Amino acid sequence: MTETGADTVPRLAVEFCGEWFHPDPEAPFDIGREADLDVDDNPYLHRRFLRFTFEYGMWWLSNVGTMLSATVSQASGGVQSWLSPGHRLPLVVPTTSIVFTAGPTTYELRVELEGAPYQTVGRDDSPVGETTIGAAVFTLSQKQLILSLAEPMLRREGTSLAEIPSSAAAAGRLGWSPTRFNRKLDNVCDKLDRLGVKGLRGGPGALATNRRARLVEYAVASRIVTVEDLPLLDVAEDG
Structure with a gap:
């Protein structure tokens, strides 16, 4: 009642x-x-x-x-x-x-x-270059890939979501070739899929066509990447 x-x-x-x-x-x-x-x-x-x-x-x-x-x-x-x-x-x-x-x-x-029965607690920051979720560890380049797709959302004013970049645009932002970008995108999606994150695969052996949107949706919601991580986009892999 x-x-x-x-x-x-x-x-x-x-x-x-x-x-x-x-x-x-x-x-x-x-x-x-x-x-x-x-x-x-x-x-x-x-x-x-x-x-x-x-x-x-x-x-x-x-x-x-x-x-x-x-x-x-x-x-x-x-x-x-x-x-x-x-x-x-x-x-x-x-x-x-x-x-x-x-x-x-x-x-x-x-x-x-207002008056929520549970309150939030702070979290420790992960070391620069890797984030752990369950058994998954993201390398610097994998995190850069996620950031290149999530950058418009993280930089937006207010709460509306900006359009997610195309793979070509995100690869260009990182200075990568399309082949390298797509290979790393496959790796990131496969890693999260194995952890049970839904929506990154369209079926056995076939990645979902909207996997970029789902990846950004999950990564921002679960704070795999935050606005504080954006400087990593300009960090070279050799440090």
């Missing part, structure tokens, strides 16, 4: 492209192509994709779509979840990032929850 007393309902705020929305705990708040929050007229996006509801004293995020998934992460990068169709999760931290890709376009929402 929904609790709606003024003293029991934490205030939820959702931000998209600089505009703030405040879901009503008395009614579902939908996000999609034709919803309470109209993200875009992108035909790859569900009319109603994500839904906020207040139940059992908590705010919940549900995936009410049928095809798309969303990456939901704590703003500090400490928690990251993959929200697939038909599932939901509670919102329990002060600031949450929601990132999803529909066709060629990636979107990001920022969610702020």
